[in-house]
Amino acid sequence: MVKFIKSGLPYFRRMLTVAVPIMIQSGVTNFVSMLDNIMVGQVGTLQMSGVSIVNQLMVVFNLCIFGAMSGAGIFTAQFYGKKDRAGVKNTMQYKLLFAFLLTAVGIAAFVTMGDSLIGAYLQGEAGAGEREKVASYAAEYLEIMLIGLLPFALSQAYAGTLRETSDRVIPMISTVAAVLINFVLNYILIFGHFGAPELGINGAAIATVISRFAELGILVFWAHTHKKKYPFIKGLFSSSTITRELLKKITVVSLPLLINEALWSAGMAMLNQCYSVRGLDVVAAINIVSTISNVFNVAFVSFGSAIGIILSQMLGAGEKEEAKKASTRLLFFAVFTVVFIAMAMMIFAPLFPRIYKTSDEIRNLASAVIIVVALFMPVQSFTNACYFTLRSGGKTVITFLFDSGFVWTVSVPLAFILSRYTAVPIVPLYAAVLSADIIKCILGYTFMKKGVWLNTVVE
DSSP states (O other): OHHHHHHHHHHHHHHHHHHHHHHHHHHHHHHHHHHHHHHHHHHOHHHHHHHHHHHHHHHHHHHHHHHHHHHHHHHHHHHHHHTOHHHHHHHHHHHHHHHHHHHHHHHHHHHHHHHHHHHTTOOSSOOHHHHHHHHHHHHHHHHHHGGGHHHHHHHHHHHHHHHHTTOOHHHHHHHHHHHHHHHHHHHHHHHTOTTOOOOTHHHHHHHHHHHHHHHHHHHHHHHHTOTTTOGGGTTTTTOOOOOHHHHHHHHHHHHHHHHHHHHHHHHHHHHHHHHHTTOHHHHHHHHHHHHHHHHHHHHHHHHHHHHHHHHHHHHHTTOHHHHHHHHHHHHHHHHHHHHHHHHHHHHHTTTGGGGSSSOHHHHHHHHHHHHHHHHTHHHHHHHHHHHHHHHHTTOHHHHHIIIIIHIIIIIHHHHHHHHHHOOOOHHHHHHHHHHTHHHHHHHHHHHHHHTTTOOOTTO
């Protein structure tokens, strides 16, 4: 064991160099989002529930963008490892094209089906008047948030490419700047400070949209004024050398990831809808839980992203045996580190919900669920590391089955049955759904050890 740890230290240090900037970026983002959520929570429980519903729907769009960019990003990282500059530029052009296409599809879906999607979360024992108010708040918030979809998608194209070509600092700076702008504007627009009108949750939406344009502006300005550092920027919009064969290869790899992220996020939305059957108190409590979970989950999500980038670069450079050796060690360090973070989350469980202006019942419920989430955080870290390892070699069909396939064949049916056909309270119900991921750990590690992911897509 000692020998295993010592041999893994170089990989762990490399993982930290990749993961720490991502962690800082995501950490600041989620911490400020948490503060924003608390501000919205000060407006009222019904408003908070409306915002929570829309944000859960927005996660579906965000992860579709993530899936499309990630598929092309596998090629970007491997082209970079191969020192193929033209290949990097081609993948960047691919990302920009899909950013526009997916945004158009997303806006069309939200405009035509927004009310129905919001209504699906308004279940349980709440009165018709409360449900109508929550639906109204959610619809107003969604209408403004649609404006920010395109800058968000384009920012992911730029930031992802910079990270995959070993520049993690600028994406971090752009995100940190954006979330700080968002935080300041939230404070001003939600509560009407410094002479501004008091806009409530609409002010929160406006602040988010402005911050997304700011993030995109920083990334575009920096990338296009440093063409020597980023040679793939030259001729990005004026010429393209992408071949039909490469376009087909990227699409074949990206499409399963796009579908996976869409189905996975839809699965998460469906799980939350199942939980919402227990009433609006549960909707509010889950919103509180999600807020603090996002802050603590930054660690294992960042480790997973770092593992994917490192292994993709190794595979692109033809270092398959080295990548196989690194994968198990990186997995071990990711899970080991998260154990301590989970312990810290449990300490905050009874304290964090008391920040919100809501009932004691909702606070107590949120505290109990936070403890459950913390207990299963190492399991989530394990499955996340397996996911990014499998994805690094472009075996996206396997990752599709492993990720969203598992959610829809195991997690969602389990939650649906327990929520509709039993009287199991929300806390044990939530724990039962998370415990199913132990099966996923076994499947993921089996795929890893078999080496099915050891594949170079840019040969």
